[in-house]
Amino acid sequence: MDITAAVATEIGGTFELHQLTLADPAPDEVVVEIAGVGLCHTDLAAKDGHLPFPLPGVFGHEGSGVVTAVGSAVTKVAVGDKVVLSFDSCGRCRECRNNEPAYCHDFMAYNFGGARQDGTSPLTRDGEPVGSAFFGQSSFATHALARERNVVKVPDDAPLAVLGPLGCGVQTGAGAVLNSLDCQPGSSLLVLGGGSVGLSAVLAGVVRELSRIIVVEPHPARRDLALSLGATDVVDPAAGPLPEQVRSIVPDGADHAIDTTGIAAVLQDAMSALAHRAKVGIIGVPSDPEAALVLNLIQAQVLGVRVMGIVEGDSDPDVFVPELLELHRTGRFPFDKLVTTMPFSQINEAVAAQHRGDAVKIVLVPEESR
Known part of the structure; x- marks a missing residue:
């Protein structure tokens, strides 16, 4: 045809x-x-x-x-x-x-x-x-x-x-929270980037009843949207060092972090804002295929940080898409x-x-x- x-x-x-x-x-x-x-x-x-x-x-x-x-x-x-x-x-x-x-x-x-x-x-x-x-x-x-x-x-x-x-995008962000990192109720989440993937993670964080959902985003309108969707805090990366801004909200650091930016320097900065035993999910596609995260080995060992790559939110679409649709039908997503x-x-x-x-x-x- x-x-x-x-x-x-x-x-x-x-x-x-x-x-x-x-x-x-x-x-x-x-x-x-x-x-x-x-x-x-x-x-x-x-x-x-x-x-x-x-x-x-x-x-x-x-x-x-x-x-x-x-x-x-x-x-x-x-x-x-x-x-x-x-x-x-x-x-x-x-x-x-x-x-x-x-x-x-x-x-x-x-x-x-x-x-x-x-x-x-x-x-x-x-x-x-x-x-x-x-x-x-x-x-x-x-x-x-x-x-x-x-x-x-x-x-x-x-x-x-x-x-x-x-x-793709929505199930990736939501799945990162609900499947890949399996964020537990009451824990905290740091979201790097307030695009569709990051904001889908925010929606999933609300579903999972997280205590703090912190979104790092340079666009004011997207920070406002994040708050309207259930983020508890937003951070302007231009307002000061990221680790200091995050720890002013969660002094012990964030329990979970996801990077949707694909910018190695942003994720590198966020590593100093993590709690002990934090989980980090890498989602964003970098513009530079050679981009790499420099991980301080002693810091990673002392904190017990776990870093994982995430594809499609660890989703089986036949199972996860209907779950998201049901959450949407009930007004929760x-x-x-x-x-x-x-x-x-x-x-x-x-x-x-x-x-x-x-x-x-x-x-x-x-x-x-x-």
């Missing part, structure tokens, strides 16, 4: 809308008409060459929509079902078998390879292959092809257009307060707006749905 997609043609360039041809679904694939797709930092990092992906290519990995076609072996969803698209995984390796698909041994191949696993691309332009299957979906388009494994069926009454970020919608055709304007900090999480929607 013919579709319209936002194509990145060169590293660091803008998106261009082009008509492409989308292949019919293979036995284990589904076609989804996109109702909304989140704009994520990872899309832009890949477009700008910080993550591997073949160009010209189609990004987009926080899609949601309605199933319009299914392959012959698909049993999980049917035509007409509403779904959220998430990351892809092999389903066969040790981690996948242990219900930890975010650490799939072939995660890079399934999510950044730019084609199906047999090497064919489901997207072509004038007969030439286009980089596709980004996070198993490439949903910066009117329609996307995903595998049965990386779609999650959602209730018919769910707010479909804004659900896409549950497939209002992630939609993070979302601003913009027309899909204005994707480049959306990138600029998100870069300026005008919006936390932009979801691109078809013009007719606005």
Whole structure:
């Protein structure tokens, strides 16, 4: 079928809308008409060459929509079902078998390879292959092809257009708190960065009834939003040394910290604001692939600090996305307060707006749905 997609043609360039041809679904694939797709930092990092992906290519990995076609072996969803698209995984390796698909041994191949696993691309332009299957979906388009494994069926009454970020950014931040770090009620959390991932962590911290939720963020509007969502304290990093500001709030240091900035110097600074036995989660994608955290070994030993990398909030989307939706239904996880919608055709304007900090999480929607 013919579709319209936002194509990145060169590293660091803008998106261009082009008509492409989308292949019919293979036995284990589904076609989804996109109702909304989140704009994520990872899309832009890949477009700008910080993550591997073949160009010209189609990004987009926080899609949601309605199933319009299914392959012959698909049993999980049917035509007409509403779904959220998430990351892809092999389903066969040790981690996948242990219900930890975010650490799939072939995660890079399934999510950044730019084609199906047999090497064919489901997207072509004038007969030439286009980089596709980004996070198993490439949903910066009117329609996307995903595998049965990386779609999650959602209730018919769910707010479909804004659900896409549950497939990546929202589940990453929330999962960091609820799954990866498993923050216990009454403990404290330091969140570095008040974007959609960091603020999703704030929402999860409220769910987990943490005593202190401290957000470090340079944009005043995002600090205000963090407080409205349940953060107990906000810190302007320009107002003074970070460790001193944090310890003025929690004198013994923070029990947990997550970094969503991908800036090594920010996380390095925060290491001096940690409590004994603190857990640190690294989430942000650095612009420099060689970025490294210098860890003082004696300090780490004396404090008993535990540092872990976190992918997708240690989430199994089939389990975690429904859990988040149920929390949202009961009013305990209002992630939609993070979302601003913009027309899909204005994707480049959306990138600029998100870069300026005008919006936390932009979801691109078809013009007719606005």
